[in-house]
Amino acid sequence: SQTIHQWPATLVQPVGSPLSLECTVEGTSNPNLYWYRQAAGRGLQLLFYSVGIGQISSEVPQNLSASRPQDRQFILSSKKLLLSDSGFYLCAWISKGHGGAEAFFGQGTRLTVV
Amino acid sequence: AQSVTQLDSQVPVFEEAPVELRCNYSSSVSVYLFWYVQYPNQGLQLLLKYLSGSTLVKGINGFEAEFNKSQTSFHLRKPSVHISDTAEYFCAVSDHAGNTPLVFGKGTRLSVIA
Structure with missing residues (x-):
């Protein structure tokens, strides 16, 4: 069965420090992978998506970047964190089978920038 | 492009009472339509x-939802x-081709009161 792993679960980082959040998927190949950010009262904001190795699409201009070095690995990064980067980050894998485009989520990373 | 509106940001309800969470798209x-x-x-x-x-549509935990095309709900x-x-x-929506990521509403906080 397909599973998605995301770590770390929580992270407290000072302003100006770098960031690296990792997401890996098991049980499928060539998945479409997504990074969402969730801020209170604002729902889920799509940050990046990737349809294959080295292919990254950015939905909003921001202080973050994403990379896909391997088929089932998706990394969210920042060189210098801002206070506004605080939030709950979710990695997702979206299937396109007979069931339609359904998303499977990791457990999320709570990032607090101090 | 698709969009989703969840009309209520918070819904308090007493235990054992019925509840309806609204979604329009x-x-x-x-x-395709989803509830997470x-x-x-x-x-x-x-x-x-x-x-x-x-x-x-019937889901887990006793929840159900009704698709109303004329009211886009x-x-x-x-x-x-x-x-x-x-x-x-x-609430979330995607197109049939699955070429675009899921678009989410801003969420509804359900609080059940004893």
Whole structure:
């Protein structure tokens, strides 16, 4: 069965420090992978998506970047964190089978920038 | 492009009372519709989905939703809620081709009161 792993679960980082959040998927190949950010009262904001190795699409201009070095690995990064980067980050894998485009989520990373 | 509106940001309800969480969508093409639930500091879990066929969809934990094409709605209902239903609920839409990521509403916070 397909599973998605995301770590770390929580992270407290000072302003100006770098960031690296990792997401890996098991049980499928060539998945479409997504990074969402969730801020209170604002729902889920799509940050990046990737349809294959080295292919990254950015939905909003921001202080973050994403990379896909391997088929089932998706990394969210920042060189210098801002206070506004605080939030709950979710990695997702979206299937396109007979069931339609359904998303499977990791457990999320709570990032607090101090 | 699709969009989703969840009309209520917070819904308080007494235990064992019925509840309806409202969702309206906008799309120029045929869509798939989803409801997800999120417990504190966790990822999102699929409650139910509408792909085609019967407009009344039954999901996990006793929830159901009805697709109404003329009103472009997909409201979530439960006849009798429990304390454990306290969570954030998200409505989401995707197009049939699955070429675009899921678009989420801003969420509805359901609080069940003993």
